[in-house]
Amino acid sequence: DTEVTQTPKHLVMGMTNKKSLKCEQHMGHRAMYWYKQKAKKPPELMFVYSYEKLSINESVPSRFSPECPNSSLLNLHLHALQPEDSALYLCASSQEWGGSTEAFFGQGTRLTVV
Amino acid sequence: GESVGLHLPTLSVQEGDNSIINCAYSNSASDYFIWYKQESGKGPQFIIDIRSNMDKRQGQRVTVLLNKTVKHLSLQIAATQPGDSAVYFCAEMGGTSYGKLTFGQGTILTVHP
Numbered sequence: 350d351t352e353v354t355q356t357p358k359h360l361v362m363g364m365t366n367k368k369s370l371k372c373e374q375h376m377g378h379r380a381m382y383w384y385k386q387k388a389k390k391p392p393e394l395m396f397v398y399s400y401e402k403l404s405i406n407e408s409v410p411s412r413f414s415p416e417c418p419n420s421s422l423l424n425l426h427l428h429a430l431q432p433e434d435s436a437l438y439l440c441a442s443s444q445e446w447g448g449s450t451e452a453f454f455g456q457g458t459r460l461t462v463v
Numbered sequence: 464g465e466s467v468g469l470h471l472p473t474l475s476v477q478e479g480d481n482s483i484i485n486c487a488y489s490n491s492a493s494d495y496f497i498w499y500k501q502e503s504g505k506g507p508q509f510i511i512d513i514r515s516n517m518d519k520r521q522g523q524r525v526t527v528l529l530n531k532t533v534k535h536l537s538l539q540i541a542a543t544q545p546g547d548s549a550v551y552f553c554a555e556m557g558g559t560s561y562g563k564l565t566f567g568q569g570t571i572l573t574v575h576p
Contacts, residue, residue, distance in 0.1 A: 353506075382564075389471055391552055391566035392507065405562060439506050447562035449495040449514055454506035 352376075353455035355440050361461045364430060370458045372423040372440030378453075380404075380446035381423040383415060384439040386457070392439055398423060399446035430462045471550065473571045482540040482574075484551050486567045491534060492558020498527060498538045499566075502549045510538070515557070540572075548574045 353374045362368050372381065380399050384392035397405035398417040412434075414426040423440055437459055443452040476482050488496070494515040499507035513520045513527045513536075520527050526539040536553050553567040 355506075380562075389569075391569050394563055394565070397562060399562075407563075441506075441564075447556075449512075449556070451497055451509045451512055452564055453509065454499075456504075456506045459504075 353440055353442055353453050355438075355455035355458050357458060358456065359459045359461075361463060362427065362430065363463055364432070366430075367426070367428045369427065370425040370438055370440075370460075372425075372455055373421055374442040374453070375421055376442065376444075376453070377420075378442035378444050379420060380443045380452075381417060382441040382443075382452065383423070383425055384441060384454075386437040386439055388436075396425075397446060404446055427460075430460075432462050435460055435462045471569050471571050473573065475573045475575065476543050478543065478545060478574055478576050480543055482538075482543045482547070482572060484538045484540075484570045484572065486536040486538075486553035486570075488534050488536060488553065488555045488567065490555060490558050490565070491531075493555035494557035495555070496527070496529060496536055497554045497556075497564070498525075498536075499552045499554060500547075500549045501552065501569075507552060510551075543572075543574050545574045545576055548572055 356371045383395040386392040395409045396415045401417045416424040437457040439457045440455045441452040444450045497512045498510040501507045511522045524541045528537045550569045552569045556564045
């Protein structure tokens with residue numbers, strides 16, 4: 350199983366809503382990532398978790414709140430987002446953080462903030 | 464042909480041709496590189512990787528070349544097929560960007576039957 354599963358696939362939310370994006374992997378990977386991708390742009394790193402601890406926060410606004418409940422799950426809690434936060438949010442995992450091993454990506458959640 | 468500008472670089476080829484996609488990376492200390500393929504509406508899919516102690520690596524129909532002197536990476540796809548049409552990203556990791564997989568701009572490959 351080399352799959353990273355993200356739910357939901359699509360999400361429309363208002364600027365006052367609270368929602369969560371979910372990511373799951375069962376490959377035994379100990380590093381998990383959140384990326385944001387705008388149209389026609391490359392993915393940009395937001396957060397890195399290693400062994401369920403936050404290792405990197407790329408100066409992401411606090412309206413994005415990551416959580417890693419266990420080694421297989423990664424959540425991204427959303428609150429008071431802006432329309433410019435509309436994007437494809439990608440989750441990825443790799444065997445170890447910082448090691449030269451490939452990162453597997455999920456299919457992403459297409460988020461629209463209205 | 465290939466064009467670079469304000470938009471993503473594009474490469475158009477005929478089915479059966481060989482394709483070469485180029486990438487200039489920024490961090491001379493990067494020691495690990497990956498090529499990803501991203502189809503419309505999907506997440507990036509791993510194609511091939513290479514470590515900095517190598518200058519060439521081959522996979523099935525794909526070859527990655529690394530030139531550390533000029534910080535250049537290329538992806539060669541042999542006998543390109545319509546199913547290869549996608550956006551291709553190079554990504555780098557290492558050095559001062561420890562643990563951060565940083566993506567290049569991307570190239571749109573279109574394969575005409």
